[in-house]
Amino acid sequence: MLDIVTASEWFGSEFGRPIIIGGPCSAETREQVMSTALAIAEIKEVSIFRAGVWKPRTRPGNFEGAGNEALEWLAEAKAATGLKMAVEVATPAHVEAALKAGVDVLWVGARTVSNPFSVQELAAALGGVDVPVLVKNPINPDIELWIGALERINRAGCKKLAAIHRGFYPFEKRGLRNIPRWEVPIELKRLFPNLPMICDPSHIAGKWELVQSIAQQALDLDMDGLMIETHINPSVALSDARQQLTPAQLSEMVGSMSFPTSTTTDTSFARCIQTLRQRIDSLDAQMLELIAQRMKIAEEIGRFKLQQNVTILQVRRFEQILKDRLEQAEVIGLNHEFVKNLLEMVHKESILRQEAIMRSSGPGERKFPC
Structure with a gap:
């Protein structure tokens, strides 16, 4: 401090x-x-x-x-x-x-x-x-x-x-x-x-x-x-x-110019803000739960890739994800750059988790193709 x-x-x-x-x-x-x-x-x-x-x-x-x-x-x-x-x-x-x-x-x-x-x-x-x-x-x-x-x-x-x-x-x-x-x-x-x-x-x-x-x-x-x-x-x-x-x-x-303040004594404003913030807190909790579920699925995919000796990075698959999600984002009014950055961060974390699975595998654990 x-x-x-x-x-x-x-x-x-x-x-x-x-x-x-x-x-x-x-x-x-x-x-x-x-x-x-x-x-x-x-x-x-x-x-x-x-x-x-x-x-x-x-x-x-x-x-x-x-x-x-x-x-x-x-x-x-x-x-x-x-x-x-x-x-x-x-x-x-x-x-x-x-x-x-x-x-x-x-x-x-x-x-x-x-x-x-x-x-x-x-x-x-x-x-x-x-x-x-x-x-x-x-x-x-x-x-x-x-x-x-x-x-x-x-x-x-x-x-x-x-x-x-x-x-x-x-x-x-x-x-x-x-x-x-x-x-x-x-x-x-x-x-x-x-x-x-x-x-x-x-x-x-x-x-x-x-x-x-x-x-x-x-x-x-x-x-x-x-x-x-x-x-x-x-x-x-x-x-x-x-x-x-x-x-x-x-x-x-x-x-x-407008000179906004960081606080107000208006009690009705405070109540409205509190209600909306509670809704945000609830949605954030749901969002984090969904991301956690997505990561578990990514890890499961990583284990399948390990068994089949398949590369972690699948460029065409991620390109398709970006295309589909960005089209959906446009329909529901979300900023293109924001959604793209979000998906890239989620994709990066998925790769890191799959890499950890690959690194943790011991000798003989991979099933290589004939």
Whole structure:
């Protein structure tokens, strides 16, 4: 388990849910930072201003941030607006400079999280630091790597921790910049229920037009906040121009979104939900019983195959199963990909059980054909 405090304890009871963080991908100039911060400060739902000071670029020659000078701009914006300031850190030197400048929140980027050596160096620099540290998911959907980064920083004494879901790098071009793989942050939330989970819809969307739908989906999945890239004039932004909103667009977006809660005091709602959940529990029990019966039949088939020295894998048979079941799934309104994945998992387990039967057979137990 992680030894952490709740997000509401970070800055006091006035720091509510959802946490909304807004600001440009990069701090580019004093004027850009100040004008963006002043506009964002007018949006009451936003409590933290974010800006990249040191930018890890994939290839040299791109804008890599304004560096330490930008920390002065953030300090001025903080004094003028009262917003908390957040920056990304990738080295111990970044941590030292950011804390010296009075930065309120630090986050660790996806590239850094992907390298345990870098995370360990940051953890050592963060030892005893009493500021929130937000940890983005690694580039690939490796939940153990994500957990490892959280654990390293937590063991250094940082109790104000949160995770940021920013999606995972796609191997091929898709409609979204990053693949959401929502099941990964959901599993992390299941393992660590007290860990605040913030979504970065800007990096998942890759286009400002898609940010709101991704953000709403995150809130509907009970995530605790949003980090949204916002620039006073995205068309001239030096990095990630396509995915940044203007402060006016952010204000409109926040005003039109639904902010669902994880609990309610409505007793009639609670009764209805309880009844439906009981029905699900009953159906799940029946489903598991049917799967157990199916596995017993698969084992029986495995024993017949053993006697006749027949291969376990029967490709044509499985192809026919897929074809028949997927046609049936379409008729009853089940998702094609879901049913295909389910059948493949059941088939894999059937093969494993038949393999176990083959391995357990002793000399002379197989009946080979004449």
